[in-house]
Amino acid sequence: MKRVLSAAVAAFVLLVPGALTQNPPAPTLDRVGFPASYQDWPVLYVYDRPDNRQVRTIFANELAYNVEDGQQSNYPYGSILVMQTWACLRDTSGACILDENGRFQKDPAATPTLFVMRKEKGFGQEYGPNRTGEWEYVAYRPDGSYQTTPQNSFSCAVCHSEAQKNLDYTYRTTLRTHNGSGAVPNIVITSYRFLPSTLTVKAGTVVTIVNEDAPAHTVVDDDRYATDRMRRGNSVSIKFTVPGEWNYHCSIHPSMQGKIIVQE
Ligand SMILES: [Cu+2]
Numbered sequence: 048m049k050r051v052l053s054a055a056v057a058a059f060v061l062l063v064p065g066a067l068t069q070n071p072p073a074p075t076l077d078r079v080g081f082p083a084s085y086q087d088w089p090v091l092y093v094y095d096r097p098d099n100r101q102v103r104t105i106f107a108n109e110l111a112y113n114v115e116d117g118q119q120s121n122y123p124y125g126s127i128l129v130m131q132t133w134a135c136l137r138d139t140s141g142a143c144i145l146d147e148n149g150r151f152q153k154d155p156a157a158t159p160t161l162f163v164m165r166k167e168k169g170f171g172q173e174y175g176p177n178r179t180g181e182w183e184y185v186a187y188r189p190d191g192s193y194q195t196t197p198q199n200s201f202s203c204a205v206c207h208s209e210a211q212k213n214l215d216y217t218y219r220t221t222l223r224t225h226n227g228s229g230a231v232p233n234i235v236i237t238s239y240r241f242l243p244s245t246l247t248v249k250a251g252t253v254v255t256i257v258n259e260d261a262p263a264h265t266v267v268d269d270d271r272y273a274t275d276r277m278r279r280g281n282s283v284s285i286k287f288t289v290p291g292e293w294n295y296h297c298s299i300h301p302s303m304q305g306k307i308i309v310q311e
Contacts, residue, residue, distance in 0.1 A: 072175040073201040079165045079185040085129040088112070092222035094229035095135075095151040100143050102151045103229075104131045105219075116224035120213045122166050124181070128217065130162040149253025149284055150230055160194050161187045164203070166215075177204040179216035225280030232257040232282065234305065236264050241295075241305035250290050250309050257282035264297045273298070 082088075088106040096103055111126035134157035135143035143151045153159075163185050170181040184203035186195035195203065207216045214220055222229050235242050236258040248254060258264050258277040266283060267273040272295070274283050287293065287309040297303035 070198070071177055071201040071205065072173055073199065073204070074173040074183055074197045077185055077197045078167070078170065079127075079163050079183050079197075081187050081191045082106075082108075082127060082129050082161065082163055083191075085131075085161065088129070091128070092219060092227070092229050093150070094219060094222065095143070095231050097143070097231050100135045100137065100141075100151075102133045102135055102153050104133070105129065106131065114220075116221070119217070119220055119224070120215055122215045122217075124166060124168050126166045128164050128220075131159045132162065133157055133159040145253070147253075148230075149255060149286075159189060161189065162195075162203070163187065164207070164217075171204070174201060174204040177201055177208050179204050179207045179210075182207070182216060221280050225278060226282070227257065227280045228255060228282045228284060230255040230282065230284055236260050236277070236297075236303075239264075239300055239303055241297075241303060244304065245306045245308065247308040247310060248287060250288055250311060251286070252309075253284050253286045254307060255282055255284045263299065264303065265299060266295050267298045268293065268295045 085106045088108055089112045091105040091107040091112060094103040094105070106129040108125070108127045110123050111128055114122055114126070133153040135151040136154045138144050146152050164182045166180070166182045168181065170183045171178045183197070184195070184200040184207070185193065185197055188194055207218070210216045210218045221227070233254045234246055234256040236256065237260050239260065241256070246254065256266055258279055258281050261279060263276040263278040265274050265276055276299070277283065287307065290309050290311050293307045293309065295305050295307070
């Protein structure tokens with residue numbers, strides 16, 4: 048009897064370390080640190096995320112903010128990026144209510160989460176096969192408690208290891224350097240086309256056009272509206288107040304044409 052009992056206890060003890068090793072490796076210490084003053088930092092980009100209906104505001108400390116286009120493959124030591132995720136203000140159907148610039152708005156009743164990544168010399172080693180350079184990750188609630196502990200931050204590394212290496216494992220940091228607004232686009236430029244080529248909107252709508260094509264394009268009309276050359280990632284938002292039809296094209300590739308029909 049005694050023997051059976053001790054065997055059961057031994058089996059239980061053995062199972063615990065077995066269960067722990069199922070998680071990929073991650074740091075055990077928090078070397079990221081709660082960014083208490085992040086709201087005073089410059090905003091790197093604001094991304095309206097339609098699938099989970101969030102406003103994602105990315106703050107960067109000065110070091111990270113000052114990284115220019117083309118230098119993003121190697122953020123300097125001391126760089127900290129804070130992604131504040133905030134549920135959008137919704138109408139009764141659950142859709143995000145757009146503001147007058149066509150952007151999502153933060154629901155004042157919602158509580159944000161702070162996803163933080165920090166790069167320092169020698170950081171990141173403990174992620175083992177999922178290491179993303181010298182970044183370490185943690186997610187906090189506004190009161191400083193953990194949403195994702197260092198031990199669980201392997202999930203961050205696993206996902207960010209799929210981001211572009213030439214952006215130092217960050218995902219959308221070119222939104223600032225390539226003049227992307229982060230608004231949900233109504234029209235996408237791709238393969239030398241405006242898609243959809245005809246769009247119908249109500250008067251008062253802000254229409255966002257984003258270039259996701261490799262070469263630069265423009266949006267111009269026969270009258271006087273003209274954007275600069277829009278390279279990949281660049282977006283433009285235009286508000287349509289007067290009902291009617293607006294025909295536009297690309298000045299570099301005149302066969303690229305589009306039409307926006309504005310209804311009362
Ligand atoms: Cu073009």
